[in-house]
Amino acid sequence: MIRQLAHTTAWTLIIGLWLPTLVVAEPAHRPFSEEIGPFMQKHCVHCHGPESQEGDFRVDTLSEDVGAANSVNRWLEVIEKINNGEMPPEDEPNRPTAEQGAVVVEWLAARIEEGRSARMAKRQPVSFHRLTRVEYANTVEDLLGVRFGVADPGGLNEDAEYHGFDRIGSVLSLSASHVEKYYAAAEAILDEAYPDKPIEKSVVRKVALDLQGGPSSEQRQQLEEQGLADKVRVDMWPGHQLRGGRPGPGNDMVKNGGYFKVRIQVSGMKPPGGRAPHLTFYAEKIDRLLFEQDILAPEDKPTIVEFTCHLPPGTTTFDVTNDVPGPSNLPRSGRSGAIPFFSLKQGRIPWQIKLTDEEGVPLYPFLIIDWIEWEGPIITDEVQAKRARYMPTEEGNLDQVRQCLTRFCEDAFRRPVSERETHRYVAIASQQIESGASAKAAVKTAMLAVMCSKDFLFLVEGDSAQPTDSLNDFEIANRLSYMLWSTMPDEELIALAHEGKLQDKAILKQQLDRMLADPRAAKFSVEFPRQWLQMHKLGMFPPDQNLYPEYDPHLERSMRGETTAFFQEVLDQNLSLREFLDSDWTMVNPRLAMHYNMDGIDQDKFQRVPLAEADHRGGLLTQAAILSLTSDGTRHRPVHRGVWVMESIFGKSPPPPPANVDPIEPNPVDSPKATIRMKLEAHKHDPNCAACHRKIDPLGLAFDNFNAIGQWRTEEVVPSGTGANPKVDPSGVLPDGREFAGPQQFRQLLLANVDDFNHTFIKKLATYSLRRTMTIDDREDLEAIAVQSRADEYRVRDLVETFVLSDLFQRR
Known part of the structure; x- marks a missing residue:
């Protein structure tokens, strides 16, 4: 009941x-009567007007409010017909050029998007x-x-x-x-x-003998009698897993769920010039990675790592893994088996893989685990x-x-x-x-x-x-808290709302400063760039392991972490928006540094590092995460990269592509090897594709020096075909005629348009914070924020402050 x-x-x-919902404001545009009306009168009305209605379709009666709900589907049909080259038909005298058709399609698509955004952002009482x-x-x-x-x-x-x-x-x-x-x-x-x-809090420690299916009960007893049981250790070669319930606590401890502290005493040896051993702790039932860290600690001076995790009620099993590539981990070549492992100095069984050379220098990244300890459930006062x-x-x-x-x-x-x-x-x-x-x-x-x-x-x-239209104090408190912390307001913010003080901009600024200084503000640096930059696409198409064997989950998480840490650094240091377009630094951890061919990064955390010209990087657009999320797992996709730049940097959405466009086929075995750029040229021979591709393709081709996982290259590896792999050509011409020879010059051209990016960033921030699209009605407010941002040299923290103190933030 x-x-x-x-x-x-x-x-x-x-x-x-x-x-x-939300909407994206577009710049001023020519009215329907000037941009669309003459085209329709000249090319469409005589077949789809009052005297003739081929296909029972009339264009003269369609609403000039293109984005209105009652006409949008009909206008989408018009776009599709023009895009596909079906209308006007080929036998039409004075048939418009593809460029003229593209202008009409782009105008109609923009108005439809405006209309959709306006409907989504419509505010009721x-x-x-x-x-x-x-x-x-x-x-x-x-x-x-x-x-x-x-x-x-x-x-x-x-x-x-x-x-x-x-x-x-x-x-x-x-x-x-x-x-x-x-x-x-x-x-x-x-x-x-x-x-x-x-359930009362308890502590459970599992020593090496508990963690592996090693000695028999008889041998275990012998080890205990000899005083050696607590000296046995688990040697973990690359890829080695401690699986099942052995690394976890008993069922009673996790019966109600809750928070638990896990401590692990572990050593980690790194081969010269190689990767560090990487400890991961994974809960199978809930499919969740609980902890990961590179481990660097001598065998005779192990370290204790500690983390807190939350587990739901019930039982689950855990995997502890040395998650790095290495030699075969078949049982015969690796596991200790019935003979316990004590130390490298005492050596390993003759038929097992040797983990060090004769001088004790590691040959592979490997771990030695002494014990795992669980404490919990933990409930603070x-x-x-x-x-x-x-x-x-x-x-x-x-x-x-x-x-x-x-x-x-x-x-x-x-x-x-x-x-x-x-x-x-x-x-x-x-x-x-x-x-x-x-x-x-x-x-x-x-x-x-x-x-x-x-x-x-x-x-x-x-x-x-x-x-x-104005927010009350509690609504301001919620809007600010969910913007910066992605959670409910704390006691101080609610207390100020009770006192009616949050509409005082001086008080609101104090709260903004306090909340940005709070560790919970890290959520803003995760969530806002994740949504603005469409980071949900990272890993959507996992790279082909045959083509990119070095790609692994640790690298993917490191890619994501770079973008988050980069945004956090720009915000914390109040740097300019220009840093997002081009910078002489980035944030890397050891795994990403190896991917970027950078040396000297050993500490397992994201750290700011200077970039040299030879690194070929700078800003968001050359980060591996951005380059990977615009790829398909087998190859880079210049068009997708170009669309991403249009949407995330310029704040524009390109019109929909024509239907039934032929995909780019793999290189024929008996044909000379060709780059994707060369194959894209075929689309330009189709006038219906060329008009849009001239705007999109250069934005993506500028980064052709980067492969599908963001590695620098000078030639494109083409799996099939004859001859040598072709050289990469990252040059291009922007629609306004400006030329560039590669990604570095392209980034400089973007810097020249930083004011356009300023407007885009503000729209994205407003969309995220107000939880709706921006409409034409917001243009004045957005422009006022942009003007102040320009005066503040585009400094990001100052921009956030200007936005929060604006009338736009405090209105529905």
């Missing part, structure tokens, strides 16, 4: 919501913006101290995205599937926060106190129930609540108590309903009773 009540309440409080999966996890952790695995199997649905952004209110719809997932999540979260039978605020201490005391649920509603809804709002939840708890449930169980049921309500799952802005 409890489950049924809460389930019904969840549906009642969520059903019936509508949501808004009340706006609802559903929390993303990331925001939900962070909010729940701040509210109850539980880290719910939203991306784990059985977690929450993936968020829909729009041009890379997954925070757009009108895109984040709500379905029955979502409600069921939220209900199950809330149950699991509350059960962990308030278990029926709490702060979390205990937070949870206690929401739970009555006396059975049958309804006043306490009401007080506790009022506190929970205010914290969960991130604003004050009225007695009328809390009454429904108090009524649920009262009904449960009357049915014989304990106060704890009754309040948990009411809390479940709160966590399935629209006021928890959505950021709500506006008031239907008193419509206004």
Whole structure:
């Protein structure tokens, strides 16, 4: 009955919501009557007008408001016909050129996008913006101290995205599937926060003999009698895994889930000029990497690494791996087997792979593990106190129930609540108590309903009773907190909202400075560039291992980390937007440094390093992550790279390509080897393709010196065909006639257009923060921010401050 009540309440409080969205403002354009009307009159109306309607299609009656919902589908048909060269037909006298058709297509596509954005950004008296999966996890952790695995199997649905952004209110719809997932999540979260039978914290240490299926029980006893049992170690060659439950704690410890500390005493030996051994700790059931780190520590001076992880209730198995490539790890050549391993000085079994040379110098990256220790579940005093605020201490005391649920509603809804709002939840708890449930169980049921309500799952802005375009103090607090921290406001921010001080720009600036200095602001440096730069595409097409054997998950995570760390450095140091276009530095860890052929990077963290001209890098566009996400796993894709530059740097979306365009075929075995650039030239012979490709291709071809995983090359490796691999040609001509010889010159041309990038960056930041697209109505506000940014030399932290203090940020 409890489950049924809460389930019904969840549906009642969520059903019936509508949501808004976003749009990208375009520069001023010529009106329909000048740009489109004459073309239609000259080439279309005589076959699709009042006197003749071939295919029952008329263009003279189509609305000139191209992006309007009632005409957009018909205009899309017009675009498709012109794009494909079907209309006007080939026998048409005075048939327009492909360039003339491309102008019409581009104009129509831009207006359709504007219309779509305007519809998405339409603001009703009340706006609802559903929390993303990331925001939900962070909010729940701040509210109850539980880290719910939203991306784990059985977690929450993936968020829909729009041009890379997954925070757009009108895109984040709500379905029955979502409600069921939220209900199950809330149950699991509350059960962990308030278990029926709490488990006491304990410490479990597993020594080497526990970690591997080595000596028999008889041999183990002998080792113990000889005092050697605690001296046995696990030698882990490249690729070696300790699998299954052995590296993990017992079932009782993780029965309720929670936070656990894991400590590992380990040594790591690195061969001269080679990779460091890389320790990974992976939970199989939830498909989650819990920890990874390069290990550098002498055999006789092992280090202890420590990390904290959150595990859901129930059992899981764990894998500990030396995750680096190396020799065969077949059992006969590597595992210690029944004969224990003590140290390299004592040597290994003759038939096993030798890990060092005669002088003890490592031949491969390898690890030596002494023990693994688990401690938990760990609940801090702060979390205990937070949870206690929401739970009555006396059975049958309804006043306490009401007080506790009022506190929970205010914290969960991130604003004050009225007695009328809390009454429904108090009524649920009262009904449960009357049915014989304990106060704890009754309040948990009411809390479940709160966590399935629209006021928890959505950021709500506006008031239907008193419509206004201005945000109140609590809405400002939420907007700022979810922008910078991707989670609910903290006590200080909420206290200022209660005092009505957040509309004071001096106070708001103080809070911005405080929040940017807080470690939680690292989430902004992860989430904003991830969405702006469409980083979700990284790894979407895993590189072919036969073509790129050096690519591995560690490298992919390092690529992603470079872009995040780069953005963080620009923000923290208040550097110019110009750094995103070109820089003489970047952020690397040892794995990425090896990928970039950089030496002297041993410490396993991202660090700022200077770039020389020979490194061929600088800014975002030459980072491996950006170059890889615009590839398809087998080859680089100049067109995709060009589209990415248009969207992420220039803020433009190219018109849709014609249907049924022939793909670029592999090089024939009996033909001379040809670069992808050479094959793209074939598209330019088709006039319907050439007009758009002239704008897109140069932006991608500028980076042809980089392969599909971002490595520098001077020739393109073509698997089939005759003759030598052809040389790369990264030169090009921009639509405005400016020429470049390669990526370095191209980046200099981008710097000359930094003001255009300034406008794009501000739009992207506003889209992310306001959770909607920008429309033509926002142009004045965006321009004012751009002007101030220009005056501030495009410094990024100053730009963020200007944006937060702007009228645009404080309006719906």
